[in-house]
Amino acid sequence: MLKNTFPGLAARPRPFETILEQAGRIILGKDHEIRLALACLLAGGHLLIEDLPGMGKTTLSHTLARLLGLEFSRIQFTSDLLPADITGVSIFEREKSEFHFLPGPVFAQLVLADEINRATPKTQSALLEAMEEGQVTVEGRTRPLPMPFFVVATQNPAYQVGTFALPESQLDRFLMRIELGYPDRAAERALLVGGGQRARLDELTPVLDAKNLPAWQGEVAATHAAGPLIDYVQALVEASRRAPAFLHGLSPRAGLALLAAARSWAWLAGREMVLPDDVQAVLPAVARHRLRSAQGGAQTRAEDIAALIRSVAIP
Amino acid sequence: MSTAVDQPLDRRTVPWLLATALLTTAPHAVHQPIWLSSLAGFMLTWASWLWWKDERLPNRRLLTLIVAIACIGILAEFRTLFGRDAGVALLVVLMNMKLLELRSRRDAMVAITLGYFLLLTHYLYSQTIPTALWLFVAMWLLTATLIRLHGNRNDSPDETLRHAGLLCLQAIPFMLVLYLLFPRISGPLWGLPSDAHAGTTGLSDTMSPGSVAQLAQSGEIAFRVRFDGKLPAKQKLYWRGPVMEQFDGAAWRPFPGHPPPPRLERLSPPIAYESTLEAHHQRWLLALDAPDALPAGASLNATLTASNRQVLDQRQRFRMSASLDYRFNVGEDQGVLHRNLALPAGGNPKTRALAEQWRQDNPPEAIIGKALALFAGDFTYTLQPPPLDRDGIDDFLFRTRRGFCEHYAAAFVVLMRAAGIPARVVGGYQGGEYNPLDGYLVVRQSDAHAWAEVWLQGKGWVRVDPTAAVSPARVEAGIADALPFGEPLPALVHWRAGWIRTLRYRWEAINNAWNQEVLGYDPQRQRELLARFGLPDADWRSLALALGIACGLLAAGLTAWALYRRPVGDPVLRLWHKALRQLTRSKVDCAPWETPLELAQRVRAQCPELAEPFRRVVDAYLLARYGSDNNSLKMLRDAVAQLPR
Incomplete structure (x- = not known):
């Protein structure tokens, strides 16, 4: 989180402040995570939320969809879910004597893939292909998905029973992976006092028009990244490849993802240029799911990412 | 743009x-x-x-x-x-x-x-x-x-x-x-246009009443001399210019012919010196009497005047030597003696009469003594003599009795000629001012002087300075001491207060060094310098080569330096590091991975008095380094300058 933004740097009013504020009222004490999720969507990336059940993963994606005015659909992944359950099927209409395509739940602007790691790899890959291509091929016909198209996937930690962990190649498709974690004491108390926040979701009205989203995404992509900043991103990527804490380093695609996320983060702060602070702020969310710890191939710890930041001088 | x-x-x-x-x-x-x-x-x-x-x-x-x-x-x-x-x-x-x-x-x-x-x-x-x-x-x-x-x-x-x-x-x-x-060319690089020497100053080869007095008002420097040994006594310093033998009743002129070369007997060891003459647009070298060794290209004429081959149109340096005691043309040519007895027909009757009277059974030495005694009487030395009538010498000797060196020299020579002693007027400079700071003797236009020379049997030409009889101070101390109080003088000569004099000495010494070392860097000196660096007998080709190599090396060196400096030469980073050094002095260190904004945050906590100025530095630095705005460099410079030390 950017702790301090000086007037000289924030030349424009900050957009999306209302969204962040309203979302903050639903998901208590998770401002940083909400902002990361928003940054991820603005950068045109897909989001993976990993946490234990009941931490507000679904609420977060639902909230975002409502506030941004996006058409929302939810797929609950189970072990017996088939690819066609996601993409849709053609059925024969007797009256017209022809096949009619019934689009699956993936045909929405914001798709919540709940507990994605409970489905079989075959089903998982059907969604992941849709994420990558922006289109779905059913029975030999290619159908474009709506624009914009976001996937917010949630998954339970891999050690839980009955899960199929996403392979690294597929994790790479997500721009960010965030964890919500337990709320702090104050937030938890407010939650208990206020009752379930789920109920208040219906009170939310869209703050923005989804039609404007591509324009904002264009602005985000045009946020100025100076030479020294690119140097910094490059240095971080290179350091991850040298660091003994990781099994392997960040890929070039990860470097691109890091820069895109940092741009988005800077834009949300109302700045016209990206600062090293932005890169540092998004690095854990962008890098953790792409790296494997050198000790036993387990997930990287947050401390490893902090150490990575400390090993690179800011140019 | x-x-x-x-x-x-x-x-x-x-x-x-x-x-x-x-x-x-x-x-x-x-x-x-x-x-x-x-x-x-x-x-x-x-x-x-x-x-x-x-x-x-x-x-x-x-x-x-x-x-x-x-x-x-x-x-x-x-x-x-x-x-x-x-x-x-x-x-x-x-x-x-x-x-x-x-x-x-x-x-x-x-x-x-x-x-x-x-x-x-x-x-x-x-x-x-x-x-x-x-x-x-x-x-x-x-x-x-x-x-x-x-x-x-x-x-x-x-x-x-x-x-x-x-x-x-x-x-x-x-x-x-x-x-x-750059290959030096003796003389000016390009021929100066012919009008470059307008407004000549210095001695002229004609002496008429008032011509020297006018010169004496100028404090300009005529030449500078440095003796190899000790400075000779001031009253021996006669710098010889043109010798004027022809008198038409008003003006004195040198004899235009080519008489035989002089015969000089040197009676004292030569004194070597170096003289730097300002351009005076004549050929005279104004050598110390009597000239001994002369520079190449110079010659001595029959009247012992040393001349250069070329006209001195620019400042030039000469090495010469002189014998202060000498015997000159003891056996003088009869034609020359005859010429130096000639007086214009008629005119100045009183002077002639006086000389005729002295001539009666008196040896030449006694006649000279009588003439000097006459001047030592009630004559006055002044730069503002009253105007003279047609018979100028008579008027001066018997009426006005006020005059300057040229009056005394002219009157004395006329007296001598009328008394049958060959005599002539010598123009030049007398004395000079010693600058203790750089050891140079400075001779100014105000030291311009005229004296007389008489020929005596067995002694040859002997210098007689009638001005010395009137005002011994003129020859021993200088013009400022010789003049009566209140007479206008060139300002430079007039400044006699101690500190002003020291200041003037200093300024003239600096100027002299500039003239000698910078402007006086001529082909000869260039050769000497190159010889010292292992390039003896450099002609213009090797000079051009050396010039090309030196310029090439210099350019290569500067380019290498610029290239080497470029990465750290980023002004934004330089200023930022300067600001960080200042923070270190206030005991706030910055980790290399710490972002400027985090650092500003820490400064606010650790060093609140620095927080606000440092905030401006960070703002400007971030804009300059990570922004696309090129004008924030000045903002950063100002902000860093305003950081408290």
């Missing part, structure tokens, strides 16, 4: 051009006719006024008319449009006229080019230290104007001047290399 030459000129560049024109043309006012300087000044003022009021420039027809009038004026004044004075006058007028025509960038470029050329023309008139300093400042401003014209218009004047100054300083190594290695 577009640099098209036909773009309209930025209004803010105009004052730079006005200042440039003023700086490059103003010193010429010293020697230009007053109407020309007024015209130039008027146009400069007019252009400044038009700029100030932001009014339209005059139309071209009017300007053409002014140019035509100025050309006619110059033609009338100098009788030509070429040559040094007329050419420079034309350039000065055109430079100031260009200011009334500053429409596009092209016009500004023309004005700047003209300005650089005008800089050179000043050296045709003066090569002193003040001129050099003035021209350096003018060059600095010209370069700044050029930068202003091409570079960032939003830079402050300070910044532009700093940039220009840096460029000029970077040119200094090249200047030195060119100065040391």
Whole structure:
């Protein structure tokens, strides 16, 4: 989180402040995570939320969809879910004597893939292909998905029973992976006092028009990244490849993802240029799911990412 | 940024051009006719006024008319449009006229080019230290104007001047290399126009009443001498110029013929010295009496006057020696003796009568004694003698009795000739002023002097200085001591207060060093210098080679330095590191991975008094380093400068 933004740097009013504020009222004490999720969507990336059940993963994606005015659909992944359950099927209409395509739940602007790691790899890959291509091929016909198209996937930690962990190649498709974690004491108390926040979701009205989203995404992509900043991103990527804490380093695609996320983060702060602070702020969310710890191939710890930041001088 | 030459000129560049024109043309006012300087000044003022009021420039027809009038004026004044004075006058007028025509960038470029050329023309008139300093400042401003014209218009004047100054300083190594290695040509590099020697100062080869007195009013330096050994007594320092043997009743002139060479017996060991003569546009070397060894190319004539082969049109240095005691032409040619007894027919009857009276059975020595005793009587030494009648010598000897060295010398010689003793007038300088700071003896125009020489049987030509009989102080101390109180004197000679004298000595010593070392760097010295660096007998080809190599090495060195410096030379980073060093002094260290914003946060916590100034530094630094805005460098510079120390 950017702790301090000086007037000289924030030349424009900050957009999306209302969204962040309203979302903050639903998901208590998770401002940083909400902002990361928003940054991820603005950068045109897909989001993976990993946490234990009941931490507000679904609420977060639902909230975002409502506030941004996006058409929302939810797929609950189970072990017996088939690819066609996601993409849709053609059925024969007797009256017209022809096949009619019934689009699956993936045909929405914001798709919540709940507990994605409970489905079989075959089903998982059907969604992941849709994420990558922006289109779905059913029975030999290619159908474009709506624009914009976001996937917010949630998954339970891999050690839980009955899960199929996403392979690294597929994790790479997500721009960010965030964890919500337990709320702090104050937030938890407010939650208990206020009752379930789920109920208040219906009170939310869209703050923005989804039609404007591509324009904002264009602005985000045009946020100025100076030479020294690119140097910094490059240095971080290179350091991850040298660091003994990781099994392997960040890929070039990860470097691109890091820069895109940092741009988005800077834009949300109302700045016209990206600062090293932005890169540092998004690095854990962008890098953790792409790296494997050198000790036993387990997930990287947050401390490893902090150490990575400390090993690179800011140019 | 577009640099098209036909773009309209930025209004803010105009004052730079006005200042440039003023700086490059103003010193010429010293020697230009007053109407020309007024015209130039008027146009400069007019252009400044038009700029100030932001009014339209005059139309071209009017300007053409002014140019035509100025050309006619110059033609009338100098009788030509070429040559040094007329050419420079034309350039000065055109430079100031260009200011009334500053429409596009092209016009500004023309004005700047003209300005650089005008800089050179000043050296045709003066090569002193003040001129050099003035021209350096003018060059600095010209370069700044050029930068202003091409570079960032939003830079402050300070910044532009700093940039220009840096460029000029970077040119200094090249200047030195060119100065040391460019093939030297004896004499001026280009033939000076014939009118360059107008307004000659110094001795003339004709002596008429008043000619020396006029010279004596000038404090200008005639020459400087450094003796190898001890400084001889002042009353022995007679610097011999032309010897005048012909008298027409009013003026004295040298004999134009070519009599046999002198026969000189030297009675004392020679004294060696080095003399640096200012240009006096004659051939005389003004050698110390009597000349012994002369420099190459110089010769001694029958009257013991040493002359150079060429006219001395520029300052030149000579090594010579002299024997202070000598016997000269003991067996003189009869024709010469006869010539030195001649007096114009008629005129000065009283003088002749007096001399006739002395001639009665008196030996020549006694006659000389009587004449000197006469002067030692009630004669007065003054630079302002009363005017004399037609019989000038009679009038002087018997009526006015007030005069200057030339009066005494002339009257004495006439007396001697009338008494039958061959005598003649010698012109030159006497004495000089010793500068204890650099050990040079300075001889000024005010030391100009005239004395007499008589021929005595068995002794040859003997120097007699009648002025010494009238005013011994003139010969022993100098002109300022010899004159009665209250007479006007050249200001330089008049300054006798201790500290002013020391100051003057110092200034003259500096000037002398400049003349000797900088301006006096001639082909000979260049050869010596190169020989010391292992390049003996360098001709112009090897000089050109050395010049090329030296300039190439210099350019390569500077380029390498610039390339080496470039990464750390980023001004934004340099300023940022400066700010960080200042923070370290306040015990706040910055980790390499810490972002500037985090650092600012920490400063706020650890060092609240630094928080606000440092916040501005961070703001400006982030904008300059990570933003796309190029103008934040100045903001950063200001912010860093405002950090408390």
